[in-house]
Amino acid sequence: MSDLLERLRDRGWRLTAQRRVVAEVLDGDHVHYTADEVHARATERLPEISRATVYNTLGELVSLGEVLEVSTDGRAKRYDPNAHHDHQHLVCSRCGTIRDVHLHGDPLSALPEPERYGFQVSEVSVTYRGLCPTCAATS
């Protein structure tokens, strides 16, 4: 994740304490926090950081292609730092846990030409749903 900060500075990003903290919070595998969760964790390290700054910073990281925005449930969007490795998501339909998963083949090729209605299709996102082992055990 320190790579990230260097990459961003090279791109002219001004490096502030707030941005550093947001980037640190997002560091890790299978991280998919909401903006509120990022704010709560950032506040532990930098108590005066504001909600607006968290939203701004997350938005910038998304625009720069360093973080993915994931909306699995129509509720709050989640932010996924694993933007440089193509992947999809597996979501527990009870507790909401999210895992990054890798598929066989390219899902883009599953959409036949006549089903494209003349669109220039450029992206695809796949979300699997089911019960995670913990929730399945207590049901």
Place this chain on the structure above:
Amino acid sequence: MSDLLERLRDRGWRLTAQRRVVAEVLDGDHVHYTADEVHARATERLPEISRATVYNTLGELVSLGEVLEVSTDGRAKRYDPNAHHDHQHLVCSRCGTIRDVHLHGDPLSALPEPERYGFQVSEVSVTYRGLCPTCAATS
């Protein structure tokens, strides 16, 4: 869609003017209205229908499996009456137009066993994004 009303009555659904109007609004192909759009259209036929009733009715139709809830963009959820034919969605990334599309093969089979993390996977939703012909022409 009149089939729908009969099916629901058979299941003990009380048939009110409000529910009938919501069901009528959702009748059609490639229909993906937000709750607000459903409310606006319902109001044209039944001016006194309330927002709460539209939300309630949509929620019931979803629970009963007659309508699908689609959240393609982290904004308002959309409601898709085409619940009895398995399909996925193609979304214009500029104007938001949505088309129902049908895939080659079953996307569930693209998720390898070791990538399931012990989940009991039961559903998959696939969303394609790109420019629709109209937006591509004006860009």
Place this chain on the structure above:
DNA sequence: TCCTACATTGGACATTGTCTAAGTCAAGAA
């Protein structure tokens, strides 16, 4: 026709996200 359980209503409230004006500060210049 009458009853009553279920449905509807309006409005308050909750959650999530956006915007703005004023103050603050990172980083290059001198």
Place this chain on the structure above:
DNA sequence: TTCTTGACTTAGACAATGTCCAATGTAGGA
């Protein structure tokens, strides 16, 4: 090092979407 400046941050108001509740209305069976 200190100065300068434009970019960054902040608090809080506002917007969009959705949920909840108590009071009122009504579909459909008796």
